[in-house]
Amino acid sequence: MQVTVKIKRFNPETDEAPHWETYHVPADPMDRVLDLLNYIKWHIDGTLTYRRSCAHGVCGSDAMRINGENKLACSVLVKDLGPEITIEPLPVLPVIKDLVVDMTSFFRKYEAVKPWLINDDPPPERERLQSPRDHALIEEATKCILCGACTQSCPSTWADPDYLGPAALLKAYRFVFDSRDQGTEERLRIVDSNQGLWKCYTIFNCVEACPKEIDVTRWISALKRRAVTARY
Amino acid sequence: MKWDLLFRYRMRPGMLAWLLHRISGLALVGYIVIHVYGLRALTDREQFNALIAGYHHPVFRILEIFLLAAVTYHALNGLRIVLIDFLGWSPKQKRLFWTLSGAAVLIIGLGAYPILRMFL
Numbered sequence: 001m002q003v004t005v006k007i008k009r010f011n012p013e014t015d016e017a018p019h020w021e022t023y024h025v026p027a028d029p030m031d032r033v034l035d036l037l038n039y040i041k042w043h044i045d046g047t048l049t050y051r052r053s054c055a056h057g058v059c060g061s062d063a064m065r066i067n068g069e070n071k072l073a074c075s076v077l078v079k080d081l082g083p084e085i086t087i088e089p090l091p092v093l094p095v096i097k098d099l100v101v102d103m104t105s106f107f108r109k110y111e112a113v114k115p116w117l118i119n120d121d122p123p124p125e126r127e128r129l130q131s132p133r134d135h136a137l138i139e140e141a142t143k144c145i146l147c148g149a150c151t152q153s154c155p156s157t158w159a160d161p162d163y164l165g166p167a168a169l170l171k172a173y174r175f176v177f178d179s180r181d182q183g184t185e186e187r188l189r190i191v192d193s194n195q196g197l198w199k200c201y202t203i204f205n206c207v208e209a210c211p212k213e214i215d216v217t218r219w220i221s222a223l224k225r226r227a228v229t230a231r232y
Numbered sequence: 233m234k235w236d237l238l239f240r241y242r243m244r245p246g247m248l249a250w251l252l253h254r255i256s257g258l259a260l261v262g263y264i265v266i267h268v269y270g271l272r273a274l275t276d277r278e279q280f281n282a283l284i285a286g287y288h289h290p291v292f293r294i295l296e297i298f299l300l301a302a303v304t305y306h307a308l309n310g311l312r313i314v315l316i317d318f319l320g321w322s323p324k325q326k327r328l329f330w331t332l333s334g335a336a337v338l339i340i341g342l343g344a345y346p347i348l349r350m351f352l
Binding site: 065067091201202205207215217218222224 | 234237238240241242244245246247249250313316317318320322323325
């Protein structure tokens with residue numbers, strides 16, 4: 001089959017504003033969007049710029065807006081999109097070139113929730129054990145690959161660039177509900193704020209966008225309840 | 233705010249529910265102003281009756297249907313948000329949205345019928 005791929009192109013060094021380019025690409029229904037991008041770059045226009053690394057939905061490099069919705073280019077098949085495909089960079093992040101965005105703000109928010117294990121007990125001889133039951137609580141949240149699709153899909157992020165966003169809040173959940181972690185108090189101080197938990201209006205764009213099918217809103221809600229009950 | 237994104241980003245039930253909640257919420261804030269303004273006349277019997285008579289105008293009748301719609305949707309979706317945030321019903325959010333929207337349409341229809349019948 002032949003697909004029409006419309007890509008939003010922008011080179012800040014030479015262009016004044018972004019513009020659309022259309023490419024006609026031969027494709028198999030089982031091709032991924034990343035295959036289309038590769039075809040364009042390798043056979044039609046070598047200047048097309050995008051990030052990709054593992055190409056198997058693990059590294060989280062190729063999150064972009066595909067047919068109006070944030071997705072991973074390597075995890076979406078042509079058959080699920082139809083013959084006309086529109087590709088744009090992730091919303092509201094500065095564009096470095098074409099589909100490559102500056103993820104600095106995204107990772108600043110990630111760092112803000114202290115995404116590491118906080119435990120002042122002396123390290124045991126072997127690992128810190130966790131029961132399967134305790135692990136089940138956080139298992140889904142540990143699957144985040146930090147692609148940024150969720151945070152950039154959230155209208156709260158569009159309105160307030162300083163909103164921590166679903167990815168960072170999910171990471172906070174992952175450690176607050178980790179039976180081995182002792183940093184709950186300091187993490188709750190960070191997320192229990194107007195630019196944290198309380199700017200989540202349960203819009204669910206993050207859940208729709210997540211390529212790992214994490215129910216982000218569910219865990220943010222659990223963290224909201226934790227933040228409220230911690231005061232009493 | 234990147235307003236264009238609200239209309240250009242793919243509209244899924246969750247975002248639609250939130251947008252309608254915002255719009256109906258703002259509409260209700262506007263209504264409260266009109267409502268309280270009307271209550272000012274409560275101190276005078278004649279004035280109050282005149283005001284209420286004014287509200288019988290067809291334009292206000294139609295607006296009343298919109299008021300009913302805003303209150304009904306806002307209340308039912310508010311319940312949906314409570315269930316999601318307090319009881320963790322997040323996995324059921326879409327079914328909740330369609331069910332409660334169906335209930336809202338039913339309630340609005342039942343309430344609008346006697347109002348619209350007056351025009352027949």
